[in-house]
Amino acid sequence: MKRSEINAVIKKFEALLNEYKFALPPFLSFTPEEWADKGHEYDEIRDNFLGWDVTDYGEGHFDTLGLALITIRNGNIHNPKYKKMYAEKIMMCDSGQVSPMHYHKNKMEDIINRGGNDIIFTFCNANPETGEYLDTDVLICQDGRQYTLPAGSKVTLRRGESMTLYPYLGHEFVIPEGGPALIGEVSMTNDDNTDNFFKEPLGRFPVIEEDEPAYRLLCNEYPDAM
Secondary structure, eight states: OBHHHHHHHHHHHHHHHHHTTOOOOGGGGOOHHHHTTOOGGGHHHHHTTOEEEEEOTTSSOTTTBOEEEEEEEOOOTTOTTOOOOEEEEEEEEOTTOEEEEEEOSSOOEEEEEEEESOEEEEEEEBOTTTOOBOOSOEEEEETTEEEEEOTTOEEEEOTTOEEEEOTTEEEEEEOOSSSOEEEEEEEEOOOTTTSOEESSOOOSSOOOBOSSOOSSOBTTOOOOOO
């Protein structure tokens, strides 16, 4: 992705957050120049990859396969210094974009439609032993209601609605025509490096072409503390 594309996505995300009055912690407004002066008091942000995140899954097709997100809080299963057993994200997914099919072995999460467009989910179970996707009925846990559907069924989350996703529940979502959705995630500690299992092999962070200065640093770009 070009840096100009990433900057534009972040500015659009900020506008959507403002529209739905979702306020962010102060560190999310730091400029790259301000980050250069931040010391070890901000190590929790650096170590746990808190902050802005724009991914095209390494495929270079952000308009159709992409997601913008902010990790607001998170623990760290690899570092006992950080005791949090929970995480929170806020995400923006635009019309036509897909967050592709994947499951988690450890993480349980709630996905919440915080505003904007609908979120259309597709579900199927994954075999805990092999990771194979199964043609078996899936258990849907939606705002305190539990019901079953055939594998491959679609469920639409409208504003204010939420879905609980258990380990080994394969899920993907797409946003229909009509603009972006603002999506919340409340979960157990999140580790994208070891607990994301995609149906098709995908990357994590985009390769960036630096065609203009960064507006905000991404969560994997913070300079070391001085």
